[in-house]
Amino acid sequence: MNGSKLTAAKYLGHKRLVQSGVLLLVGLIYVVGCYLLKFDTIQGALSIPKAFSWLAINFMPTHESMSYLPQILNKLFETVLMAIASVVVAAVIAIFFAILGSKVTGINKFMQILVRGIASFFRNIPLVAWAMILLFSFKQSNFTGFLALLLMTIGFLIRAFMEIIEDEAGEAMLALKATGASYFQVIFQAVIPQIIPSLISWILYMIENNVRDATLVGILTGTGIGFIFDLYYKSFRFDAAGITVLSIIVVVIILETLSNQIRKVIL
Amino acid sequence: MITKQGSDPLIQKPSFNKNPQPEKIRLRKTSASTWMINGVFISLILITLYTLTHLNTENVKMADAFRGLMMTLDQMFIHPNAGSDGFMVLLEALGVSVLLAILTTIIGAVVGFFLAVLASRNLTNAYFGAGIRSAMAMIRAIPTILWALIFSIAVGLGPTAAILGLSFHSVAYLTKAYSESIEEIDPATIDALKVTGAKFWTIVFQAIWPTIIPSLVSWTFIRLEINFANAVAVGAAAGAGGIGYQLFVTSGLSFDFHEVGYIVYMVIAVTIVLEFIAVRLRQHYLAK
Numbered sequence: 315m316n317g318s319k320l321t322a323a324k325y326l327g328h329k330r331l332v333q334s335g336v337l338l339l340v341g342l343i344y345v346v347g348c349y350l351l352k353f354d355t356i357q358g359a360l361s362i363p364k365a366f367s368w369l370a371i372n373f374m375p376t377h378e379s380m381s382y383l384p385q386i387l388n389k390l391f392e393t394v395l396m397a398i399a400s401v402v403v404a405a406v407i408a409i410f411f412a413i414l415g416s417k418v419t420g421i422n423k424f425m426q427i428l429v430r431g432i433a434s435f436f437r438n439i440p441l442v443a444w445a446m447i448l449l450f451s452f453k454q455s456n457f458t459g460f461l462a463l464l465l466m467t468i469g470f471l472i473r474a475f476m477e478i479i480e481d482e483a484g485e486a487m488l489a490l491k492a493t494g495a496s497y498f499q500v501i502f503q504a505v506i507p508q509i510i511p512s513l514i515s516w517i518l519y520m521i522e523n524n525v526r527d528a529t530l531v532g533i534l535t536g537t538g539i540g541f542i543f544d545l546y547y548k549s550f551r552f553d554a555a556g557i558t559v560l561s562i563i564v565v566v567i568i569l570e571t572l573s574n575q576i577r578k579v580i581l
Numbered sequence: 582m583i584t585k586q587g588s589d590p591l592i593q594k595p596s597f598n599k600n601p602q603p604e605k606i607r608l609r610k611t612s613a614s615t616w617m618i619n620g621v622f623i624s625l626i627l628i629t630l631y632t633l634t635h636l637n638t639e640n641v642k643m644a645d646a647f648r649g650l651m652m653t654l655d656q657m658f659i660h661p662n663a664g665s666d667g668f669m670v671l672l673e674a675l676g677v678s679v680l681l682a683i684l685t686t687i688i689g690a691v692v693g694f695f696l697a698v699l700a701s702r703n704l705t706n707a708y709f710g711a712g713i714r715s716a717m718a719m720i721r722a723i724p725t726i727l728w729a730l731i732f733s734i735a736v737g738l739g740p741t742a743a744i745l746g747l748s749f750h751s752v753a754y755l756t757k758a759y760s761e762s763i764e765e766i767d768p769a770t771i772d773a774l775k776v777t778g779a780k781f782w783t784i785v786f787q788a789i790w791p792t793i794i795p796s797l798v799s800w801t802f803i804r805l806e807i808n809f810a811n812a813v814a815v816g817a818a819a820g821a822g823g824i825g826y827q828l829f830v831t832s833g834l835s836f837d838f839h840e841v842g843y844i845v846y847m848v849i850a851v852t853i854v855l856e857f858i859a860v861r862l863r864q865h866y867l868a869k
Contacts, residue, residue: 340687343683347687351677351681351740353740353741357741361745364736369735396632396636398632399628399629399633402625402626402628403633438848440813440845442813442817442825442828442829446832447838450649450653452650455637455638456637510618511614514618514621526724526725530726530818533818534817559723567719579613580618580621
């Protein structure tokens, strides 16, 4: 009996042992990983200041590089519009599937599994793969970038919207069902009004995210701000590349602030 | 008189209300929030309509393009094969990407935790915290791929550039996530330790660390999933190696879509395993 008695010291000792074990394991994985990838942590850390001083010298915008600004802003504007359009179209498609597939509003079990499967499939195909496949058929155009972002966003939003519906709409739905309302009345009068604030919050988040992802898609498909960065970067016009990065920072921070303000009002 | 115990009389005197009609029950609230929601919706829809009608399609024939896409998808997903590289080469590349994701997540978690402690409003002085938070916001605003490209000229192409580039974004992301969890801690916990005269790092490791472990683990695994996706992307766009590079070569240079499909299936398998681990860990910590 006294063999299994749990004292505070024993409990804490055991906990400490587990924690140290986990930390040791993580450390071991790190060391082995570094060895396999031939990454020298100290060398890497030392190269950060070097990289930044290199950045400060080469990426510093000069007077001449200001002449690139109109072109950069134009492409950036195009990219932001594309990000917004892809999210809005994806949201319209996603809400439809989310209502069909969520546990509370879903039609049947088969549909729920199907929608979950489709969402997970779309979400997990790498953006690189989408961009390259679409580039092959749709050539180097903004439409390619738009489609790549759209397909990726649909997967994310279906999952997010389903979780929102399951978390937030249950009670309002039940209340309306009790009055004898039809399925469509329940959807349009209870579910959608209830989830709109969270819906918008997610849409705003995806817009920020897609502006960043559009850079990657742009580098691969030759469109928007990613293309122009790649162009300057590969032709060693680093000052222009520097302005491009600065403009991206400014736009992303503006978008982030704007959506935080909107969230404060609606939530 | 008929009364309910301790309350107003049930029968009330008639009131001299001149308007016998009760106020109409309003079904919809009009408030700042509804205005904002409508405003956001209308502007988003207008922007989308404008963009879609002005989208530059370079005169690609849509019907042909979609037919081509269907053929490509058929090759990819219905008839995948390992192609000219073979399974072992692809598996090795996949391993490199997974390792990249794990290493950068570990770096992000360790550095992110210390920065988060220094940046949290309830632990440090306001100016210092605000400085770290805005620096992190700047770093987060730059896409991961640009960080990797920037480091690839500064330190040369290869895994070092990829690791540094991915780590930068991870550190900034995790600093924000962790410091939000730290700020949610009950101030009484911290005060209780302060009263005993505990030093700053004692408070951090005895009060903060044990309290936030669940959210720490949960955020770290979310980041691991993101880092894996980013590792694939960096491999493709910055030539940093791994499965992303293979994906880029087969789909952009040799156009072997059977192999592209094979690679995509491999990547999906890894992401499903990562998602499974993340869900299990979250359940484990929520149950406690």
